[in-house]
Amino acid sequence: MAESETPLGQRAPARSDVASLVGYHSPQVDVDVRLNTNEAAEPPPPGFMSDLRQALAGMDLNRYPDRGADRLRAALGDRYGLDPDWVFCANGSNEVLQSTLLAYGGAGRSAAVFEPTYAMHSQIARITGTRLVRSTRRSDFSLHRDLLAETVEAEQPDVLFLCSPNNPTGMLDPDGLVQSALDLLEPHGGLLVVDEAYGQFAPTSAVSLLGEDQSLVVSRTFSKTWAMAGLRLGYLLGPPWCLSELEKVVLPYHLDSIKQEAGILALVYGGEMEARVQAVIAERERLTSALGELPVTVWPSQANFVLFRPETMSGTQAWQGLLDRSVLVRDFSSVAGLKDCLRVTIGTESEDDRFLVALREVLL
Numbered sequence: 001m002a003e004s005e006t007p008l009g010q011r012a013p014a015r016s017d018v019a020s021l022v023g024y025h026s027p028q029v030d031v032d033v034r035l036n037t038n039e040a041a042e043p044p045p046p047g048f049m050s051d052l053r054q055a056l057a058g059m060d061l062n063r064y065p066d067r068g069a070d071r072l073r074a075a076l077g078d079r080y081g082l083d084p085d086w087v088f089c090a091n092g093s094n095e096v097l098q099s100t101l102l103a104y105g106g107a108g109r110s111a112a113v114f115e116p117t118y119a120m121h122s123q124i125a126r127i128t129g130t131r132l133v134r135s136t137r138r139s140d141f142s143l144h145r146d147l148l149a150e151t152v153e154a155e156q157p158d159v160l161f162l163c164s165p166n167n168p169t170g171m172l173d174p175d176g177l178v179q180s181a182l183d184l185l186e187p188h189g190g191l192l193v194v195d196e197a198y199g200q201f202a203p204t205s206a207v208s209l210l211g212e213d214q215s216l217v218v219s220r221t222f223s224k225t226w227a228m229a230g231l232r233l234g235y236l237l238g239p240p241w242c243l244s245e246l247e248k249v250v251l252p253y254h255l256d257s258i259k260q261e262a263g264i265l266a267l268v269y270g271g272e273m274e275a276r277v278q279a280v281i282a283e284r285e286r287l288t289s290a291l292g293e294l295p296v297t298v299w300p301s302q303a304n305f306v307l308f309r310p311e312t313m314s315g316t317q318a319w320q321g322l323l324d325r326s327v328l329v330r331d332f333s334s335v336a337g338l339k340d341c342l343r344v345t346i347g348t349e350s351e352d353d354r355f356l357v358a359l360r361e362v363l364l
């Protein structure tokens with residue numbers, strides 16, 4: 001039957017809040033230089049790939065995976081000096097955050113975000129039927145205790161999201177902000193979620209504030225530092241009473257055997273990964289100062305990307321100019337508070353040079 005002849009009444013309607021949603025998209029375009037999704041520029045170390053191949057050869061794929069991901073959780077816990085029951089693993093930190101809102105958000109509950117920030121926090125709130133409380137940061141993108149206090153007093157959110165370093169601004173929350181958020185939430189019983197997807201690039205972390213009687217969890221991922229975006233593995237650190245609720249909302253055997261093994265093997269290469277983080281930081285500083293020579297506003301970043309705003313044309317025009325030169329960055333031009341802003345991921349030295357040459361051509 002032709003499309004136009006299908007009576008609309010026969011089409012089952014989706015949940016109305018889902019039907020009105022716009023999906024989360026980062027364009028996947030075929031270009032020479034891909035600097036739009038904050039992936040690692042280099043593949044995982046060669047030794048890791050051969051270890052993984054060897055592990056694959058001996059894997060019983062006819063069997064369900066280890067349901068509790070016990071070895072992986074123990075290996076991750078070791079890294080932070082935590083017992084395995086302080087670690088929850090999922091398919092990327094996005095699934096970690098979704099599991100958190102399935103357990104702690106949902107109908108009749110609310111989650112607070114401070115924009116501009118990582119858009120998936122709001123998206124996952126909507127998908128899980130969690131009422132969204134949106135507060136706006138100052139125009140310099142900083143987040144202050146006053147705004148936290150105002151939001152918590154007015155809305156008493158069940159979940160409060162912080163993101164440090166923040167995506168897409170690259171800014172680290174000031175010292176003491178996580179503790180302030182905990183103190184503010186305590187009388188109301190809300191859960192504080194600190195998204196540290198870029199935590200390895202930054203000098204401070206909320207992990208040191210974790211405690212048995214704190215309503216604090218910290219999410220991290222293998223997608224950025226660990227060069228494993230394709231494997232989809234993220235984790236949450238937090239007290240066992242909290243994480244055990246998350247274990248109830250995930251599907252049975254959600255974490256496949258290959259991913260579990262890959263995560264365990266990746267941790268063996270911790271030293272190599274740390275060296276890469278230092279190299280990315282050095283390259284970030286080089287890119288930031290090179291951008292300073294061009295007609296753009298640059299926000300100093302503590303992550304593996306840099307936010308900037310062209311001064312001589314619109315963000316979308318500059319984005320298109322870069323794309324015409326086969327360089328893809330992320331366009332935030334139409335996002336509230338980020339007018340004309342673009343975000344570039346730190347690539348290899350030669351990728352970054354191509355980006356800089358292309359941007360100079362576009363802007364000058």
Ligand SMILES: *Cc1c(COP(=O)(O)O)cnc(C)c1O
Nearest residue numbers: 092093094118167197221223234
């Ligand atoms: C990239 C990113 C994530 C999620 O990544 P996964 O690939 O799902 O682990 C989470 N939070 C922030 C802030 C990110 O930028």
